[in-house]
Amino acid sequence: MNITEDKLGIKNDRKIDVLNVKARKEFIGSLRKNENIYPAYHMDKDNWVSIVLDYTKDLDDIRDLIAESYELTI
Secondary structure (H helix, E strand, C coil), rough: CCEHHHHHCCCCCCCEEEEEECCCHHHHHHHHHHCCCEEECCCCCCCCEEEEEEHHCCHHHHHHHHHHHHHHHC
16 A cells, blocks of 8 residues: 555655555564564554565565465455
């Protein structure tokens, strides 16, 4: 989805593309320590994170998170 950075607590109003993915609760804290991963926009922040696609370079990490999110939501 396309949102402004301030929705994630970034002090800017530039539009960015983000992807929300569900993650295991035990990994949420460590995921949020990564650059460009934030508490989920408009979702349950205990189970979801938002990945800023505009700033993310490693597509393999995103693929892994999407696969895990799919498994958790089926």
